[in-house]
Amino acid sequence: MDRKAFFLIAALAAAPAAAQRTEAQLECRFTGTDFVYDCALRLERGATPIEGARVTVGADMPSMPMAHHVRPVEAKPGAAPGEYRFRLALEMPGEWAVKLRLDGPVREQLVLRYEFDDKGARPAVRRARK
Amino acid sequence: MDAYAVSVLTNIGLLGFLALSAYLVLLAGEMSFGQQAFFGIGAYCGGMLTAMAGWPLPLAALAAMAAGAAAAVAVALPTLRLRGLYFAMATLAAAEMARIGFELLHWQVEVAGEPVGPDGTQGFRGIRWVFEAGLAPEGYAVLVWTALAAVTALLAVAERARLGATLRAVGEDPALAAALGLDVHRFKLGVIAASGGLAALGGVLFAHHNTYIEPRNFDVMLGVHGLAYALIGGLGTVFGALVGVALDVGLLEGVRVFQGYRMIVFGGLVALLLVLRPRGLLDEETVRWIGRRFS
Numbered sequence: 001m002d003r004k005a006f007f008l009i010a011a012l013a014a015a016p017a018a019a020q021r022t023e024a025q026l027e028c029r030f031t032g033t034d035f036v037y038d039c040a041l042r043l044e045r046g047a048t049p050i051e052g053a054r055v056t057v058g059a060d061m062p063s064m065p066m067a068h069h070v071r072p073v074e075a076k077p078g079a080a081p082g083e084y085r086f087r088l089a090l091e092m093p094g095e096w097a098v099k100l101r102l103d104g105p106v107r108e109q110l111v112l113r114y115e116f117d118d119k120g121a122r123p124a125v126r127r128a129r130k
Numbered sequence: 131m132d133a134y135a136v137s138v139l140t141n142i143g144l145l146g147f148l149a150l151s152a153y154l155v156l157l158a159g160e161m162s163f164g165q166q167a168f169f170g171i172g173a174y175c176g177g178m179l180t181a182m183a184g185w186p187l188p189l190a191a192l193a194a195m196a197a198g199a200a201a202a203v204a205v206a207l208p209t210l211r212l213r214g215l216y217f218a219m220a221t222l223a224a225a226e227m228a229r230i231g232f233e234l235l236h237w238q239v240e241v242a243g244e245p246v247g248p249d250g251t252q253g254f255r256g257i258r259w260v261f262e263a264g265l266a267p268e269g270y271a272v273l274v275w276t277a278l279a280a281v282t283a284l285l286a287v288a289e290r291a292r293l294g295a296t297l298r299a300v301g302e303d304p305a306l307a308a309a310l311g312l313d314v315h316r317f318k319l320g321v322i323a324a325s326g327g328l329a330a331l332g333g334v335l336f337a338h339h340n341t342y343i344e345p346r347n348f349d350v351m352l353g354v355h356g357l358a359y360a361l362i363g364g365l366g367t368v369f370g371a372l373v374g375v376a377l378d379v380g381l382l383e384g385v386r387v388f389q390g391y392r393m394i395v396f397g398g399l400v401a402l403l404l405v406l407r408p409r410g411l412l413d414e415e416t417v418r419w420i421g422r423r424f425s
Contacts, residue, residue, distance in 0.1 A: 021244065056133065062346040066141040066336070067355060067379055068392075071134045091392070097342070109261050111342035113253075126251040129233040 021045065022108045024100060028088065028121035035090040037121060041075060042083050045106060049082025054103040057086050059096045062113065068092075072099075093117045095124045136267050140339060142372075142379045143274035147332025148352070149359035149371035150281065151325040156360055158321040159301035161214075164205065164221030165329045165356045167228035168198040170348030172330025173337035174232060174248060180259035180338070181246050182239050187259050191334045198330020199323040201228070206322040210315060225353055232345035253344030260338040274335050278372075281328060285368040297321060329356075358400050364410025366417035373412060 023044045028037040041057070043050040058072035068091055075084035090096060095115050102108040113124040148169050155162040172194040179190035209220040238247035246256040260270060288294050296317065299307045304314045337343045355378070363374030377399075382392050407413060 058137065060340075062344055063349055064351045064355070065340065065347045066145050069137065069141060072137065099340075109258070109341050111255065111340070113344075128250055128252075129230065 022050070022102070022106060022110060024110050024112060026098060026112055026114060026121065028114070028116065030118050030120050031087075035092060035116070037088045037090070037116060038085070039088055039121070040078060040083055040085050041100070042080070043102070043106075044082055049080075050102070050106050051077070051081055052105050053084075055084045055086075056101040056103075057088065058099045058101075059088060059090060060099065061091075062095055062097050065097070072101075090116055131268065133267065136271050138379060140267070140271040140274055142375050143271065143278045144332055144336045144339065145356070145359065145375045145379060146278045146372050147281070147335070148329055148356035149363070149375050150285065150368065151329035151332070152353075152356040153360035153363075153365070153368065153371040154285075154321055154325040154328065156357075156365055157297050157301050158318050159304060160210075160318070160322075161218045161357065162221040162322075162325070163218050163350065163353050163357060164223075164225035164228075165325065166348045166350070166353035167205070167225035168202050168326040168329035169333040169336070169352065169356075170228060170232060170343075170345075171201050171326075172198045172333025173343045173348070174235070174254065174333075175330070176334030177254055177257040177337040177343060178237075178247060181241065181254075181257045182237075187263075187334075187338060190259075191331060194330045194334045195327040198333070199327035202326020202329075203319060203323045205326075206319055210318055210322070222350065222353070225348075225350065229345050229348050232348065251345060253342055254337075255342045257337045257341050257343065261341055270339060274339070277331065277335065281331070282368055282372065289368055358396075361410055362400060362403050364407070364412030364416065366409065366412045366414040370410050370412035374410070 025042045026039060028039040030036075031038055039057075041055065043053065043055070055075040056072050057075055059070045060066070061068035070088070070090055073086050073088065075086035077083070078085045088098075093116050095113060098112045098114055100108075100110040100112065102110075114121045115124045148165055151165045151168065152162060155165070175197040176187070176190045176194035179185040179193055180187055185193070205221065205224040209217055209224070212220055232248065233251050235248040236250050238245040238249060240246070241256065244256065248254040265273070289297075296307070296312065299310075300312060300314050300317050307317075308314045336347075359374030359378065360371045361374070362377060363372065364370030378396055382396060403410065
């Protein structure tokens with residue numbers, strides 16, 4: 001088999017796997033009550049919104065993962081396709097690993113690292129150690 | 131059962147391994163602030179073997195336990211000549227070195243079109259063996275508790291045997307134990323190796339429960355908690371360490387009234403117990419009293 005044909009076959013074989021990747025985007029708004037956030041989650045798989053999934057959301061603190069652990073909540077479908085909404089009641093501000101468990105048409109488990117404070121939530125940034 | 135109760139039970143089980151490993155070192159007469167390093171080594175090693183090399187979880191767990199035990203021996207060899215606080219500080223330093231090592235570890239391979247493996251401070255995603263196997267959270271909680279029950283039973287049997295008496299003798303009066311012909315250094319090395327393997331087993335199970343790990347998971351807080359659980363629960367029986375975990379994660383986590391003040395309550399509880407009951411709730415005297423009541 002020549003090299004071009006090999007790479008073509010390899011690329012075609014890899015394409016469905018790459019297309020199957022589940023992407024999640026999270027936006028959270030501080031409610032004004034200590035450590036309580038209203039969140040909107042957008043789920044996609046291969047640019048197609050994931051609808052009809054049962055989404056359970058929990059959170060752990062990365063620095064004390066098993067001891068600071070909030071009660072998981074079930075997200076409700078939002079107005080837009082692939083959107084889910086939930087209220088997250090954390091124990092304190094700081095970095096949390098938001099754990100998503102998807103069941104139904106898509107079965108998946110994702111962990112998103114977000115920094116929560118009184119301004120809302122944003123993806124946690126980590127400097128690489130060199 | 132409620133999903134939250136299942137997750138709390140699983141967490142109690144996972145931390146139980148860490149508490150038991152700290153308990154073993156305490157029985158040997160030393161205090162380790164570094165058990166989180168072996169927990170982390172187990173998590174990384176087990177995760178890499180299942181996610182990157184495609185090993186089945188039981189085999190990966192065994193390999194990770196061996197790695198945890200070897201790492202514990204590597205730390206103990208130079209540090210066991212230290213005593214008391216100096217040993218505690220040395221184990222803490224070793225654990226921080228391990229955590230920094232995880233931050234420097236970049237090794238990813240492509241699995242199903244996605245990079246999988248440790249990516250330094252960005253963590254290690256895709257430890258999906260348990261998830262792919264279709265094991266539900268309830269099933270995983272049963273798996274964790276079965277492993278913990280097996281380990282606890284093994285330690286309880288060992289405690290009642292000559293081995294347990296030897297361990298307590300070495301821990302309480304190493305000079306006397308040595309005078310009786312025991313090789314105290316070698317015995318402690320064995321105990322520390324076992325504690326490393328035990329912590330690593332907890333780490334493997336933690337990584338596969340979470341599907342994602344990162345170096346911050348294994349920082350000093352985890353080690354302090356593991357040690358505190360063993361001290362709070364008591365040094366009279368192997369069950370003490372598990373009581374310590376259940377008290378923190380079960381009671382304080384379950385009773386949400388403590389929510390924001392939990393660390394203050396937990397710290398206060400540790401301080402109070404160390405003053406009132408320096409060998410914990412289930413200390414040797416209490417265990418003997420319970421034994422008399424039920425014999």
